[in-house]
Amino acid sequence: MSQSVEFSTLPFASHFKLGVIRLASPRILNALNLEMIEAISKQLLVWQEDPAISAVWIEGAGEKAFCAGGNVVDVYRSLVEQHDNGLFSERYFGSEYQLDLLIQRYQKPVISWGHGYIMGGGMGLFMGGDYRVVMPSSRLAMPEIKIGLYPDVGASYFLNQLPEHYARFLALTAYQVNATDACELGLATHYVCDDAYTQVLQQLASGTIDNSERNQVAHHIERVLHGFTLADEVPLLRPELVSHDKALENLMSGDIVNIYQSMKQFQTDSSTLQAARDNFLKGSPLSACLILEQLNWGIGQTLESVFQRETVLSVNISVHGDFCEGVRALLVDKDQTPTWQHASVLEVPKETLHQYFAPRTARS
Template sequence: MSHSVEFSSLPFASHFKLGRIRLNSARTLNALSLDMIKTMQQQLQAWQDDPYIVAVLLEGEGEKAFCAGGNVVDVYRAIAEQGDQGAFSQHYFGHEYQLDQLIQEYRKPIICWGHGYVMGGGMGLFMGARYRLVMPSSRLAMPEIKIGLYPDVGASYFLNQLPEHFARFLALTAYQVNATDACELGLATHYICDEAYQELLDQLAAGTLEDNSHEHVAQHIERVLHGFTLSDDLPLLKPELIAHEKELEKLMSGDIVNIYHSFKHFDNDSPTLMAARHNFLKGSPLSACLILEQLNWGKGQSLAAVFERETILSVNISVHGDFCEGVRALLVDKDQAPIWQHHSVIEAAKQPLATFFNPPSMMAERPSYEAS
């Protein structure tokens, strides 16, 4: 068992158990390694058939993050240093997306404690949970454009549940969403205090259930969570995305070239919105084009279709896109100066993108997970 993930069980409604998964790599902000992904998948599958485990709590060690993303440096090293032509990339992303799909379709309620940074691969875990808890420390983001990737881990599905302008803005800018906006947008289900963790466990442990039916378990969880959302001690953060919705709707209209020109002239008093502008203009132009293409395709698609296509796109972009250069510049050499394949979005938009969505010859068919 990986020491980077801890599994335990806690009391739930007196006679039952709450399975607890704790990401235990605070030094890396709980970045997901392949070993962590596999062990979580195995444990969740085992608990799904355990009648005493009636719900699952997913959390991260340390004060800074639930999970700041996937361990993409391992993917980079396999391609750039070992020259494996994407074999590990297929293995890593394939298993990560199987875990995300398992969480999305899990037969028992999953509660995710989304404190601190919830980014990239962390969002894949978080968004699959039925109960998505945020707090004043929470910062939710899909920052892949900064490393030459694109919002994956099912984002083609869950971002498309938002109004189009918000989906595009979050996907293209690595903007960090606060707890209030997360709840307003439906990315989170409950807003509670950071300090409420132990009291939450105590209240989940208290009380009784007639049986372990999904309905009764969910009712107990929802009664407990409802009490925390009414707390007088809860500091309310000002919404920002909602407050600037009209500006963002205009900014995100049209094709990727229109958006590029709009960003070039965008000015706002908000430091976070201007940081988002910077992220877009300094991010991978190729990724920007692929992001909009993928979001447009993902509208109305099933989870299974999304994960299948994301696996193909992730392998292709890691081998042939800007991924290796982005990871090198931001996470390996840390010179913060990536040299992208294209100088601007206008140049990248002229390149045919279809090859990125075609299965590479080395790719075997992705094993699918079906909830039973």
């Protein structure tokens, strides 16, 4: 077992068991490294065949985060220090996306307890849950444009379940979605108090079900969570995103050049929207162009095809794109001043974008 992830079981509906996955690196906000990814995948496959396990619960240790992303610094070091030309990158991203797909297609109900930061790779884990629980502390985001990547971990699929302007806005701006907006948009399924954690697990442990068939298990989970969403003490956060629906629709219309021009001219009294605007304008122009290409392609695609294509795109961006410079500036040297390959989206040669989507054996 990895020291950065813990596995245990708790009682479920009196006679059954709940498998618990606990990301256990709170100092680094439970960032996912390859060892954790492989350990979780292995345990999930074991539990899937175990008749005693009725459902799975995924959580993060500490008060700050469910999971703030993948440990992309490891990928950066493999490229910059070991000069492996993407060998580790391919293994890391491939394994991460296989895990995300496993959770999405899991044969038993999965509950994601999404407290605190849920970002990047954390969203890949969280969005696979049948029950995606958020609370006042929750902040959901896809911040990859800030490190020269793009919203991966299946975001080409799950962001495309939203109206187009929301999908584009979240992908291009690293905007942090609160619990109310997450439920309004369908990113989350239940909104509860942060301090409901122990009581939720206690109620999942109590009661009885006739058998461990999925519909019985699901009914028990839904009954418990529904009770907590109706609690009087649940503080209702003001929706920040959906209240700006029309403004976002105008901002996110057209191609990436239209969006760039609109964002440059955008003025707002909202500090959160202002921060999102700044993230876009300071983020990787190459990533911005690739993000729109990938989102457009992802419309109507299956999860399987999305993960296959994302693996190719992520490896190519890490080797040839702005990824290494973005990770250096934000996470390694932390000088916050990346030097991107292009000054703006206006300078990104559109005819070169297709190269990032081509399998490496097909690249010139």
